[in-house]
Amino acid sequence: MCGICCSVTLSIERDRDDLLHKNLLHNLKRRGPNSSQQVLKTGTDYHCLFSGHVLHLRGLLTPQPIEDERGNVFLWNGEIFSGIDVAVEENDTQIMFNHLSSFNNESEIMSLFSSVHGPWAFIYYQASSHSVWFGRDYFGRRSLLWHFSNTGNGFCLASVGTQAAEIVNQWQEVPACGIFRIDLKSSALSKHVVLKLYPWKCISRENIIEEVVRSLNLISDSLPPFVSIEINEARLCLNTPVAPLNKRLTQGSFDSHSHSSSIPATIENLQIFLRDEHMKKQVHQLIHVLSEAVKRRVLCLTRTESQYVNDEFSKTSSKKANIAILFSGGIDSMVIASLADRHIPFDEPIDLLNVAFMTKPTRHTALTKKSSKPKKHLQTPSEENIKGLATPTDNVQDQNFNVPDRLTGRAGLKELKSLNPLRIWNFVEVNVTLEELQRMRQHRINQLVHPLDTVLDDSIGCAVWFASRGIGYITKEDEMQLYESSAKVVLTGIGADEQLAGYSRHRVRFNTHGLEGLNKELEMELDRISSRNLGRDDRVIGDHGKEARFPFLDENVVSFLNSLSILEKADLTLPRGIGEKLILRLAALELGLTASTVLPKRAMQFGSKIAKMENNNEKASEKCSRLQVLSE
CATH class of the missing domain: 3.40.50 (Rossmann fold)
Structure with missing residues (x-):
């Protein structure tokens, strides 16, 4: 866990005391109590102040931001649980930066972030292209916010915002729809910030570009006039890390409707379901x-x-x-x-x-x-x-x-x-x-x-x-x-x-629109979980x-659950305490749990x-x- 921040001024003029707002710095330090430092990068037309605050959890303590001999700078708030090799004694921040520093093209960056399994948010300054790359993982499990100055001469990316009343309403969550790149040099010259998006691409969706365009329109509505967003010219995408949702409505070998909706939510009745092989x-x-x-x-x-x-x-x-x-x-x-x-x-x-x-x-x-x-x-x-x-x-x-x-x-x-x-x-x-x-x-x-x-x-x-x-x-x-x-x-x-x-709204959806409507509701739940909960x-x-x-x-858990048909996961014809999260209740029973297996959902x-x-x-x-x- 880390507090990461990048403050960009798109101007050659810079105050001597151009530091992060004291409240923002305080909030970032609370996230990363084990190490704090800052790095300033100055181009001919812009200034970037990078601030990193580390909570040390694994490997060697690696202070952030980290910088290489070519002037690249990296901030990482994430965990690599699989997909990329990280030895026990190694630090995943350094591993990610080593990969990024060695890359020569954008396709390699796409491949790297497509491979990571685990939560992440990052900011990467690529000196050779005068670009800042940033983004959040597919589910948005790590927070990253942006705000753009009223004057149009800069922007800030940070794990958490500040409570200063004059800027708090400008903070927005970076959408977890892919990773972004900003060309700082061209933005400074044109006085217009262009957000280049490299979106997640689901293998099963042929109309990915149309879906992304709809997302871009929604994002654009919340941006100031001097900021625009567009898909990258090469149409490069990240590979979605989870399998697509199975929307088949067939019941399979397990006859859900043989069970009455009026049966009581008891452990004995739950055990009946485990008789089906x-x-x-x-x-x-x-x-x-x-x-x-x-x-x-x-x-x-x-x-x-x-x-x-x-x-x-x-x-x-x-x-x-x-x-x-x-x-x-x-x-x-x-x-x-x-x-x-x-x-x-x-x-x-x-x-x-x-x-x-x-x-x-x-x-x-x-x-x-x-x-x-x-x-x-x-x-x-x-x-x-x-x-x-x-x-x-x-x-x-x-x-x-x-x-x-x-x-x-x-x-x-x-x-x-x-x-x-x-x-x-x-x-x-x-x-x-x-x-x-x-x-x-x-x-x-x-x-x-x-x-x-x-x-x-x-x-x-x-x-x-x-x-x-x-x-x-x-x-x-x-x-x-x-x-x-x-x-x-x-x-x-x-x-x-x-x-x-698991939510009561799922029963409402099922009762009004059946299994097809329930499937759509569950698909929407994961699509919006980054903006609704996780940040x-x-x-x-x-x-x-x-x-x-x-x-x-976890990517493997989501892929497995997505591979199942809806009736293998839940049966909302059954009463509360059994029907919702049915497969999880049966797993709990197999793990040796008792009374908790039939507790109804309570928010x-x-x-x-x-x-x-x-x-x-x-x-x-x-x-x-x-x-x-x-x-x-």
């Missing part, structure tokens, strides 16, 4: 590809022996977690946790981050509230982080945080403990009061959610920010103790609902100096109760007034 085979293939995806994401980081101490008891009890999971106890997070347990060293704890927003106290709660006795701290978070943190006092007050996700989370913890009682499972209860929500939204979260601005973005952005911060309480020796997660990698289940018909979540989680990783969006904003904190009458799609950014 074809279905069971597909379930085991899903377990295999998803397990490999989780394995890559929990092992691609440096583990040091310094976490150990001498005696055997302390060795286990004092070991720090490297991996955390956004954990509701629902089917997605339970499957990820059980698979992570397979691959993370047995004596390493796993942090399960469970967020709850304080419900309104009842009269009974107010009357019976008791003072608390001092608690032993496992770790002492910084004073800034614990200011306003809700402190559990007794069982009565604790009920104010007994939101649905807290209850299912505790139940899920019991299941995981039964699967592996030797593992230390740190169930981190993150309790958020209204006062702290409002304070941290204004202080940090609003500028991270931007440029997204809906009520839904506010709810999910705040919930994910508090959860991934990892400051809360764990139960140890029957006592609640203050705890701060040390994990730099945060696994999240996003992508499961989008591919396996925001990357900015929010990265603000804590942590990296979000998305096993369900994070409702499970954590953040949606009920302030204004109950809002619609999720409305613009959120609470996300307004104030200048300092």
Whole structure:
């Protein structure tokens, strides 16, 4: 994880103090706490200031930006999980730059980025052509924003924006539709920036150019007059890293309609589906590809022996977690946790981050509230982080945080403990009061959610920010103790609902337009996931100096799920708790999970109760007034 930025001035004039805005620099440094530096490149007609801030996770610490003897400069915020060889001791930033520096033509650049499996965003200055290349991976799993100056004399690319009111509304997410190139020399001379697009090309789509043209028109609408966008002259494309969606409507060997829509959502009824050999085979293939995806994401980081101490008891009890999971106890997070347990060293704890927003106290709660006795701290978070943190006092007050996700989370913890009682499972209860929500939204979260601005973005952005911060309480020796997660990698289940018909809108679509309509809805879900979810979540989680990783969006997992027909993934004639994400529920059953396999989908904003904190009458799609950014 890194904070990357490139600020370009298309003029020969430059102020001596031409530095990045202090708020932007601060936001970038929070993403990359292990190394920060800047590089200035000056052409005859332009100036480029590159700023890199590194969160060190694997290989040798490689400060960014990196520069070679020919003047090329590279910024990389990504992870190569497969597709290009990276040895354990190597750093993928250096590997990518070595390839780019050796290339002589654009086709080689296309081939390189087509090969990378994993999340990425990058900025590359190619000195010989006076060009800046940049872009995001196919799903947009890493944030990259752009804004163009009002005067038309420059632009900025960055992982995260700034809260300065005079420019915040100009930040927009770089579309994850391919990679872009800007010729800085010609842009400076013509006073017009031309964005050359090298789009993703799906093998099955013959009308790729027509589709790209439609995308270009949508992008152009949000650009200022002195910026235009066009497809590169050579019509070069990136190869889409996943298989196309299977839209066949045949039922195959498994007769979905032999099951009544009125059957109860029970484990026994779910087990019936595993009697079908074809279905069971597909379930085991899903377990295999998803397990490999989780394995890559929990092992691609440096583990040091310094976490150990001498005696055997302390060795286990004092070991720090490297991996955390956004954990509701629902089917997605339970499957990820059980698979992570397979691959993370047995004596390493796993942090399960469970967020709850304080419900309104009842009269009974107010009357019976008791003072608390001092608690032993496992770790002492910084004073800034614990200011306003809700402190559990007794069982009565604790009920104010007994939101649905807290209850299912505790139940899920019991299941995981039964699967592996030797593992230390740190169930981190993150309790958020209204006062702290409002304070941290204004202080940090609003500028991270931007440029997204809906009520839904506010709810999910705040919930994910508090959860991934990892400051809360764990139960140890029957006592609640203050705890701060040390994990730099945060696994999240996003992508499961989008591919396996997990949302309520999927049932609505199925009921009104049948399987064909449902297929179109699922195709749209993946097409828009970069702009709807992933950039925001990357900015929010990265603000804590942590990296979000998305096993369900692993290229091999998506390709496998895309290869299945819709009825092999979900059956929405069946009730909630079985029909949606059917194949994942069956996989969970095969993994040894129990009650969590038939939990119906519950959106994070409702499970954590953040949606009920302030204004109950809002619609999720409305613009959120609470996300307004104030200048300092």
